[in-house]
Amino acid sequence: MKNLLILAGAVALLFCSFAPASAQVRFAAKAGLNLARVVGDDDENVKLLPTFLVGGRAEFGLNDNLGLGIGLEVSGKGFKVEEMGVSGSLKPIYLQVPVQLFYQSNGFFAGFGPYIGFGIAGKAKIEDLSVDLDFGNSSEDDVAPIDFGAGIELGYQFGAVRATASYNLGLSNIVPSDNADNLSLKNHVIGIALAYLFGNKAN
Numbered sequence: 001m002k003n004l005l006i007l008a009g010a011v012a013l014l015f016c017s018f019a020p021a022s023a024q025v026r027f028a029a030k031a032g033l034n035l036a037r038v039v040g041d042d043d044e045n046v047k048l049l050p051t052f053l054v055g056g057r058a059e060f061g062l063n064d065n066l067g068l069g070i071g072l073e074v075s076g077k078g079f080k081v082e083e084m085g086v087s088g089s090l091k092p093i094y095l096q097v098p099v100q101l102f103y104q105s106n107g108f109f110a111g112f113g114p115y116i117g118f119g120i121a122g123k124a125k126i127e128d129l130s131v132d133l134d135f136g137n138s139s140e141d142d143v144a145p146i147d148f149g150a151g152i153e154l155g156y157q158f159g160a161v162r163a164t165a166s167y168n169l170g171l172s173n174i175v176p177s178d179n180a181d182n183l184s185l186k187n188h189v190i191g192i193a194l195a196y197l198f199g200n201k202a203n
Contacts, residue, residue: 025058025059026058026061026198029195029196030054030057030073031194032192033050034050034053034076034077036048036051038078038186040184049079049091052075053074055073055074055075058070065103065105067102068100069099071096071100086126094117097117109154110155112153117146117147118145118147119143119144121133137177137178149170149186163194164191164193166189166190166192
């Protein structure tokens with residue numbers, strides 16, 4: 001996990017280095033609810049899994065309305081499943097780095113951009129049996145170690161508090177690449193969050 005923290009921090013610093021030196025910087029603490037599921041092969045009985053999002057964000061103002069946001073988040077994903085009276089869930093947790101170009105005016109906020117996530121923890125559960133998830137690409141692993149995709153976020157800001165709704169579309173297969181059945185499953189997440197902003201205004 002230490003290596004993942006170093007890697008995620010390096011990615012965030014790399015993107016920050018591209019921001020104009022004159023850009024105003026604002027920071028935010030963010031937390032919210034994720035409603036997660038997967039889409040792909042054999043997903044007929046998949047249901048939404050309530051989970052969480054918590055993290056921080058730096059915003060760089062590019063002009064009066066446009067800005068660049070860089071985040072570092074802990075994001076829960078996965079899904080629930082019910083079939084023939086048996087219930088279970090897969091709950092991977094990712095250290096996620098979103099990069100977002102955003103527009104805001106008169107309180108309204110809209111952002112879009114890519115993200116990359118590194119699997120750090122999680123559990124699989126069937127009825128009363130629960131086991132820790134292994135991340136990797138071998139046939140013995142449970143979940144692929146990397147998740148990436150694109151997200152869109154819309155919201156409104158009240159003073160220093162921003163309320164948003166988001167949708168993250170996973171583009172990577174979370175099934176380990178050595179899986180013998182060649183299954184494909186991708187994370188899809190609906191998010192509802194609050195962010196508290198502080199520092200210089202980003203636009």
